Amino acid sequence: xxxxxxxxxxxxxxxxxxxxxxxxxxxxxxxxxxxxxxxxxxxxxxxxxxxxxxxxxxxxxxxxxxxxxxxxxxxxxxxxxxxxxxxxxxxxxxxxxxxxxxxxxxxxxxxxxxxxxxxxxxxxxxxxxxxxxxxxxxxxxxxxxxxxxxxxxxxxxxxxxxxxxxxxxxxxxxxxxxxxxxxxxxxxxxxxxxxxxxxxxxxxxxxxxxxxxxxxxxxxxxxxxxxxxxxxxxxxxxxxxxxxxxxxxxxxxxxxxxxxxxxxxxxxxxxxxxxxxxxxxxxxxxxxxxxxxxxxxxxxxxxxxxxxxxxxxxxxxxxxxxxxxxxxxxxxxxxxxxxxxxxxxxxxxxxxxxxxxxxxxxxxxxxxxxxxxxxxxxxxxxxxxxxxxxxxxxxxxxxxxxxxxxxxxxxxxxxxxxxxxxxxxxxxxxxxxxxxxxxxxxxxxxxxxxxxxxxxxxxxxxxxxxxxxxxxxxxxxxxxxxxxxxxxxxxxxxxxxxxxxxxxxxxxxxxxxxxxxxxxx
Amino acid sequence: xxxxxxxxxxxxxxxxxxxxxxxxxxxxxxxxxxxxxxxxxxxxxxxxxxxxxxxxxxxxxxxxxxxxxxxxxxxxxxxxxxxxxxxxxxxxxxxxxxxxxxxxxxxxxxxxxxxxxxxxxxxxxxxxxxxxxxxxxxxxxxxxxxxxxxxxxxxxxxxxxxxxxxxxxxxxxxxxxxxxxxxxxxxxxxxxxxxxxxxxxx
Numbered sequence: 135x136x137x138x139x140x141x142x143x144x145x146x147x148x149x150x151x152x153x154x155x156x157x158x159x160x161x162x163x164x165x166x167x168x169x170x171x172x173x174x175x176x177x178x179x180x181x182x183x184x185x186x187x188x189x190x191x192x193x194x195x196x197x198x199x200x201x202x203x204x205x206x207x208x209x210x211x212x213x214x215x216x217x218x219x220x221x222x223x224x225x226x227x228x229x230x231x232x233x234x235x236x237x238x239x240x241x242x243x244x245x246x247x248x249x250x251x252x253x254x255x256x257x258x259x260x261x262x263x264x265x266x267x268x269x270x271x272x273x274x275x276x277x278x279x280x281x282x283x284x285x286x287x288x289x290x291x292x293x294x295x296x297x298x299x300x301x302x303x304x305x306x307x308x309x310x311x312x313x314x315x316x317x318x319x320x321x322x323x324x325x326x327x328x329x330x331x332x333x334x335x336x337x338x339x340x341x342x343x344x345x346x347x348x349x350x351x352x353x354x355x356x357x358x359x360x361x362x363x364x365x366x367x368x369x370x371x372x373x374x375x376x377x378x379x380x381x382x383x384x385x386x387x388x389x390x391x392x393x394x395x396x397x398x399x400x401x402x403x404x405x406x407x408x409x410x411x412x413x414x415x416x417x418x419x420x421x422x423x424x425x426x427x428x429x430x431x432x433x434x435x436x437x438x439x440x441x442x443x444x445x446x447x448x449x450x451x452x453x454x455x456x457x458x459x460x461x462x463x464x465x466x467x468x469x470x471x472x473x474x475x476x477x478x479x480x481x482x483x484x485x486x487x488x489x490x491x492x493x494x495x496x497x498x499x500x501x502x503x504x505x506x507x508x509x510x511x512x513x514x515x516x517x518x519x520x521x522x523x524x525x526x527x528x529x530x531x532x533x534x535x536x537x538x539x540x541x542x543x544x545x546x547x548x549x550x551x552x553x554x555x556x557x558x559x560x561x562x563x564x565x566x567x568x569x570x571x572x573x574x575x576x577x578x579x580x581x582x583x584x585x586x587x588x589x590x591x592x593x594x595x596x597x598x599x600x601x602x603x604x605x606x607x608x609x610x611x612x613x614x615x616x617x618x619x620x621x622x623x624x625x626x627x628x629x630x631x632x633x634x635x636x637x638x639x640x641x642x643x644x645x646x647x648x649x650x651x652x653x654x655x
Numbered sequence: 656x657x658x659x660x661x662x663x664x665x666x667x668x669x670x671x672x673x674x675x676x677x678x679x680x681x682x683x684x685x686x687x688x689x690x691x692x693x694x695x696x697x698x699x700x701x702x703x704x705x706x707x708x709x710x711x712x713x714x715x716x717x718x719x720x721x722x723x724x725x726x727x728x729x730x731x732x733x734x735x736x737x738x739x740x741x742x743x744x745x746x747x748x749x750x751x752x753x754x755x756x757x758x759x760x761x762x763x764x765x766x767x768x769x770x771x772x773x774x775x776x777x778x779x780x781x782x783x784x785x786x787x788x789x790x791x792x793x794x795x796x797x798x799x800x801x802x803x804x805x806x807x808x809x810x811x812x813x814x815x816x817x818x819x820x821x822x823x824x825x826x827x828x829x830x831x832x833x834x835x836x837x838x839x840x841x842x843x844x845x846x847x848x849x850x851x852x853x854x855x856x857x
Contacts, residue, residue, distance in 0.1 A: 209674035209677075209678070210674065210678060213678070281685050284681070284685075285678050285681040285682060285685070286678070288677065288678075288681050289674045289677040289678045289681065290674075292671065292672055292674075292677045293671045293672050293673065293674040293677055294671070294674070295671060297669045298669070319681050319684050319685045319688075320684060320685070320688055322685075323685045323686075323688035323689045323692075324688055324689075324691075324692050326689055327688070327689040327690075327691075327692035327693055328692065330689075330790075330794075331693075331696065331790065334779065334786065334790055335786075338779045338780060339779065339780030340779055340780060340786035340790065341780070341782065341783040341785075341786045342696060342700075342783075342786055342787070342790075344783075346705075347704070347705055347706070347782060347783045347786075348700070348703040348704045348705040348782075348783040349700070349703070349783050349786070350699070350700075350703075353696060353699060357692055357696075360692075
């Protein structure tokens, strides 16, 4: 349900992005008004982060974690339902602002406050009517749902592992989701607190972010980004988890450096709570604060680099099978590396002063979120679809989807860096022809067409394969983790008899009793 | 799955932490973060208010209430211990005392707030100090009220004779929450009535 809900909002958020790209394709277009454009980028950002990527990742965690640790269900099934409905209600509330928010011409109006909603834009004076209220309540409610989901995932992994599955024998996906759940618990809560403060300011006449009473607009930025940067890792760590399961299976090798992979993700999680103000170099912080956040942000590149080298080490000399999930993972490796490198560029404060709030930043984070996260999410769909439905996804359509999306992605987001360096600010609704940004924006917008085609093929493939796909059998990929030992689709109780494991690859032990893994680990 | 070879470890103990306890600790971790943000805002805003009254002019230090709330942590601890030892009457009595101490705390805060709001016209929108004071203390008191609701529910069930020794674990998990609420008060008290009242700039 989480996944279906996420996909639905993916379509909505994608449509918003498309309208924005149509508007920006040529200089001085008048496809939408400036106000509508502001609403679109606010809603696009909020939707994609809170109501697309997070629900999809929670959905995968909910489905896969119990299967991979040999459990019958999540630890707290009722909390699970509660979390889902909170998230779902939050999304509906956000979109209700189109109808319920007070706008001109008697129409509804979505919030125009950007997804990070800096004060004083959110104050009553600048956000008249209720659209910002819908926004803050939607985030507040879905935040409660997210924390519930995080608690549930954390407890499931802590308390429901099957006999013999010690922490060092857990699949990496379980490990990474465990870290992600802990980060949700600690990372989403600051946002919840900040939203409560915003509600107090808006409803009760409070002054937290009101500079005219001595309050501070900057403190909202701090609170938002204390949430905001861990959030990036909350989103990307499950993507790492998918890659860490899929790459070994299609390289026919064990993951390279399992303990280091776990250590690296713990280091990333720890460091990610100390880098938030690199989003705020342009605010004007003391130079020692700038220096601290530059260094901590660069430090995080070290464990991230270790992970990339370990994935490469896994592929190295493997018997690589270029099936669709593997293609998406390989593209992820390449794109995530580039996104990481532009991240290091932006983490340098003087560089950031030059390019802050330009399209370079937009290109950077889309490289991570689309090129890194969305690609592995597609890989995960192709990889686990047979388990969930009992039918294989069509390989030909899968490859077509991959190539269309890859071309579209690179057209859009590679060329988006250029107008950024040329000085094109983000969030502008149009620009003059004489600026010389036109050709780049046109290429960027054309790339969107390829991406839409790719996603269209993907959706068609899901429906087609559900009806007519080849039967998958229990273990179509000859994989090694527990979910492939039960039937496809698994029964509601997952396992008829709870399994017991002795190594990190229980199915390898089963298939090769003469050379089991546990004699080496 | 029967075909996975069972090993010698089948005889070994395989115990994992209880999911109830783990989830409660996770919830407490999340709540601690929420409180941390409010405390940081409070500390940051000390002395920044552009209009009066100052903390020294309006705050009365709630010593008695604090003593009540902190002692309730001891009584709930003894109550759960009594339940573990299956002394149901002692459990009931100690639980009632805990509930009474909690109610006294809320009553004290209510009286104090009534005086500040009604008699002195000091509200959440009066000044930045009002905003941060009522928010932080209000956030805490709302947690006390949630805790009291739980305490009363369990008390009602216990009066009806529904709480037995086998419920020890659930009651124990609930008591974690109450301990947490008390511990937060120690922080809030320090921040509001020690650091804030004396205008120590952070």
